[in-house]
Amino acid sequence: MHPLRPLAAAIGMLIAASATPTLAADDTFASFAVDTDVKLSSDQRTRGISDSLNKPGLKLSVQVAHESGLIGLVEISTVSKKQFLDGNGLGVTLAGGYRFGDPEGWHFGAGLATELFPGAGFDAPHGFDMETGTPTDLRHTKYDSVFAVAEIGYGALEGRLLNVLSKTYRGADTGGVCATLLALNADPTRGLACYGRGDHDSRGTWLADLDYQYSLGPATSLNLHVGYQKVANFKEADFADVRVGVTHKQWGFEWSADWLSTRTRADELYLALDGSKLRATDDDALVVSLSRRF
Template identity: 55%
Template sequence: MTRTTFAPTTRLALAACAALAALGTSGARADDAGVATMAIDTEVKLLSDLRNRGVSDSGRKPALQVGVQLAHESGFIGLAQLSTVSKKAFTDGDGVNLLLGTGYRFGDPDAWHFGVGLAKEFFPGARFDAPHGIDLEAGVPVDFRRTRYDTAYAVLEIGWGRLEGRVLHVLSRTYRGADTGGVCGQILAAAVDPTPALECYARGDQNSRGSMLYDLTYRHPLTPTTTLNLHAGTQKIRHFKEADFSDYSIGITHQRWGINWTAEWVATRTHRPELFMIPDGDGWKRQDNNTLVLSVSRKF
């Protein structure tokens, strides 16, 4: 029998989520007068495929997600979410993603409402080595450097009733490893024609800090227990137009026996499919395919 071990960052992530989940078992906190001042929600979700902006984070395989959200009556919120991800998509990692966020929301939930915040996602142990240049005379990749996938964001939310808009601005050096090595190097490795990769390298050594991500979501109640979910999103990756893409989804969530049952059709439009592939045997497997995602979740 073998024993599974985790890197220190992953152990810390698991401990943080476990501590927050323990807080969430009571569901709320009250002041001395017995009036609730903070709501604590814990959600456990099982998905047939974990999609981030329409692209699979789980290698087109099932994933587990545990999240805890704290909302204070003043408007301040906190979030911790732990998800299983593909070790092929996030190279050499522990197979988990930890998202931590905090912010402030205000306004009328039935009319105009707003939110501002900061968030960071961690991929413990995940990193890759890739060439950041090409020796044109020798025709070989050079300047191999290590890049991590960890990403920090500034977040702005604007909503009107059930219509929610969100803008994310990338504060970290890269957006999920998108730099010259991560983008140009991936095209060079996965594309049949090396020309797009050479054009990418010709722009010089760049990172993706300052990238912008946009989301628009609308939820419409069909019945007291059934909701229609509509979503559209796009991302503009700074210095790397090859990585720009859009995603769309339409789904239904039905609540039964205290469980949310969701079926969602997810579609993407990408410019360079090579950027959304992971190794699969002797070839490559696309992670940006259109697909039906099924999930079940429960809140505590």
């Protein structure tokens, strides 16, 4: 049974550009900037949870910003097929929105985003017959999600709020959550209680992030992050995450080291089957990465 996986924080890039791009004065048609970023990480993590089964991952991001404030983002990252079942091992984020204000002062943004995992999904029972002790109503669930995004920031401080518009958030429904709790918990009480609440999805889930970047020198910065997710209808999937890291720019690359920590309510939801072993994807970790912007 596939456990729940939390949202890609990369969606925040939609409206989190640190400054308005420098635009060519002689562009008589449309003034816009295109930033392409390639990033290799020791672990592909989203909101503190590994999407690559604690293994290295690669991410390609292309962001287009128009002088009017319109922003578009396409992002492709590698993910584990053992976590996102039956998929092709890729996660795709598409986003668009509008940003305005002073990058050095108050600034705001709003937009829409979708996170796709091509081909990935799982079958799980959405009901449980308490009298016979058998699961019922087997259905297929995809991991794809759609979000509304809002941002408010002041200088280097960025606050971001996302609301899930799609039926599910990364596969979080009765089949994805309750079946996992029942299958991977030695005490069946939590799983049965989850089924006892009836059949639900996770539309309306809230995700909140707060980020701050502090300059330690001309080429070095301290990066701080706290986040929280409130999953609609499934309090077992609520959790908080913290990240503390340092980024240094040298030789045209950005070198980063981040310490990530999560506080989950139900560890079973963040286990993945790797061969004959169950591996935790929510453990604290030091993640190092190397990126290059073009």
